[in-house]
Amino acid sequence: MIDSKFKKHKLYSLFMLSREVKEKMEKQQYRIIGLHSAVKICGWTKNMLRGKGSCYKHKFYGIKSNQCMQMTTSFSCANRCLLCWRDYKAPVTKKWNEKIDEPEFILKGSLEEQKKLLSGFKGFEDVQMELYKESAEVKHVALSLTGEPIIYPKINEFIELLNEKKISTFLVTNGQYPEAIKKLKPVTQLYLSMDAPNKELMKKIDVPLFNDYWSRFNNSLKAIAKKKTRTCVRITLVKGINDIEPENYAELIKKADPDFVEVKSYMFVGESRKRLKEENMPLHSEVKKFTEKLNAFLSHYEIVSEHKPSRVLLLAKKKFKKKGKWLFFIDFEKWQKLVLKKKKFESKDYSKETPKENLI
Numbered sequence: 001m002i003d004s005k006f007k008k009h010k011l012y013s014l015f016m017l018s019r020e021v022k023e024k025m026e027k028q029q030y031r032i033i034g035l036h037s038a039v040k041i042c043g044w045t046k047n048m049l050r051g052k053g054s055c056y057k058h059k060f061y062g063i064k065s066n067q068c069m070q071m072t073t074s075f076s077c078a079n080r081c082l083l084c085w086r087d088y089k090a091p092v093t094k095k096w097n098e099k100i101d102e103p104e105f106i107l108k109g110s111l112e113e114q115k116k117l118l119s120g121f122k123g124f125e126d127v128q129m130e131l132y133k134e135s136a137e138v139k140h141v142a143l144s145l146t147g148e149p150i151i152y153p154k155i156n157e158f159i160e161l162l163n164e165k166k167i168s169t170f171l172v173t174n175g176q177y178p179e180a181i182k183k184l185k186p187v188t189q190l191y192l193s194m195d196a197p198n199k200e201l202m203k204k205i206d207v208p209l210f211n212d213y214w215s216r217f218n219n220s221l222k223a224i225a226k227k228k229t230r231t232c233v234r235i236t237l238v239k240g241i242n243d244i245e246p247e248n249y250a251e252l253i254k255k256a257d258p259d260f261v262e263v264k265s266y267m268f269v270g271e272s273r274k275r276l277k278e279e280n281m282p283l284h285s286e287v288k289k290f291t292e293k294l295n296a297f298l299s300h301y302e303i304v305s306e307h308k309p310s311r312v313l314l315l316a317k318k319k320f321k322k323k324g325k326w327l328f329f330i331d332f333e334k335w336q337k338l339v340l341k342k343k344k345f346e347s348k349d350y351s352k353e354t355p356k357e358n359l360i
Helices: 004-009 019-027 043-049 056-061 103-123 129-134 155-164 178-183 199-206 213-225 246-256 270-274 284-295 332-341
Strands: 031-033 037-040 068-072 140-143 168-173 189-193 230-237 260-265 301-307 312-317
Touching (some): 019 031, 056 301, 056 312, 068 103, 189 213, 230 246
Antiparallel strands (some): 037 068
């Protein structure tokens, strides 16, 4: 039976969420927007409102967690990653098979649901009211909640809409859509997930639908390398499974030539708990040890920061170091001016000095 909300929309497709999955996601505080988008309050947003710390993106890049919205423009994905918190009943597909919600509809709905979800925090005694008031204005969007946002056919229109609203963009892709990466409009920071150092292990971990997943991934690395705005490769370490072959990770990273590399611990959360064990979650010290091994094969990078609560370390290209000072924080005002001018610019053009206390 089709949900009444979907009936009203009159755009039902077999690739949408089933009622079962939709209801389960809503119990987990996801809010469904139209046919194929969703928003959910990040745990770090909640923590910052309560004065309990902020996301590693705050420490690494200067993002205010209380003004960041975590969302996606697509539930669908071409992988069934072992380490993902997604339910295996969530939709998977190689190409877009749905009707399309308009960017304005998605953004409006997402902002409204974000506001509703945050409204309940006003009554908590430990919430810092100044930060709560700030949260009413979303300044950053993390397109990384679930699914593969880059396959939304109007992703570029959505990004341009966010640019017009002076909202920065952080988009994560799994590297299975190199052509979409090539066509992607500038985002504040583009992430590529790198879950394995070789072809065989990637098949085991990502469980891809595409038979040519490895060539797609390598073509995505090449596409990332041609981007002029900020790029980042993110490695999520699963202890005892993909925490091997740092030299092979390094060779893949060199192909992508990103500005940054984040090495992060797998977190034992969501549906991944049905597929992995708690002991697959490495300690921060173990992530750090692996990162040091990886850095030994990356002469153009340095380990520059860490966020122990998230068990993550950051490597930055040495080009971001000028006269002994690191400049990998984001100048959001400069970004907005540059992207709205629609002229060519580079990642260094909207970087600013990183506070000393944020360095490792």
